[in-house]
Amino acid sequence: MGTMRDLWIRWKMLRLPWRKRFLVGQDLVGNTYWEFRDALNHNRMRRMVKADRKTLYADVQISPQWHQWLRQTRSDPPSLQEQAADLQRQATLKHNARLADERWAAKAKYIEKPKPTVTQQFSGDPQKDRAIAESTPEQPPRPEKRKSGVETPAQSPKDPWKQVEETGSNHGTNWTPESWVPGTSKR
Numbered sequence: 536m537g538t539m540r541d542l543w544i545r546w547k548m549l550r551l552p553w554r555k556r557f558l559v560g561q562d563l564v565g566n567t568y569w570e571f572r573d574a575l576n577h578n579r580m581r582r583m584v585k586a587d588r589k590t591l592y593a594d595v596q597i598s599p600q601w602h603q604w605l606r607q608t609r610s611d612p613p614s615l616q617e618q619a620a621d622l623q624r625q626a627t628l629k630h631n632a633r634l635a636d637e638r639w640a641a642k643a644k645y646i647e648k649p650k651p652t653v654t655q656q657f658s659g660d661p662q663k664d665r666a667i668a669e670s671t672p673e674q675p676p677r678p679e680k681r682k683s684g685v686e687t688p689a690q691s692p693k694d695p696w697k698q699v700e701e702t703g704s705n706h707g708t709n710w711t712p713e714s715w716v717p718g719t720s721k722r
Contacts, residue, residue: 560612
């Protein structure tokens with residue numbers, strides 16, 4: 536069956552003078568692409584695709600290269616090697632997109648509501664907050680001085696982060712953003 540189809544395709548591709556339609560090529564799905572002279576429009580060459588009779592018109596798949604040829608933005612029809620290379624390119628693109636999606640899914644989500652830890656369970660009462668802060672394990676100490684002898688910002692007396700750590704009055708630790716609700720507008 537394969538050799539008979541190849542012979543039929545070669546015969547139909549011959550541009551014999553008595554023919555009205557010429558077979559230009561086929562795609563990997565089995566659609567055939569034709570050129571014919573349009574007698575109504577000054578014998579202009581028109582292009583069309585013929586799909587299998589069992590295929591519905593809505594289900595006909597045309598590759599971008601053949602679509603360019605049909606719309607006459609491309610003068611020469613695509614070869615079978617070019618179509619196979621495009622399928623390989625699409626498979627590689629899908630594989631790389633899947634890998635990128637997996638890498639993205641593995642990253643931490645910054646939009647989701649954070650899970651509260653012991654240090655984030657402050658109540659707003661300074662005495663209770665100190666008791667919670669004292670019961671949590673201590674963080675590793677910060678370096679006191681750099682090698683150059685310059686004081687770090689943690690040592691300066693006006694450092695706001697240091698003041699929050701000392702007083703334990705950080706009321707924004709349990710704050711989370713809320714969803715946006717549009718307001719009413721005046722007309």
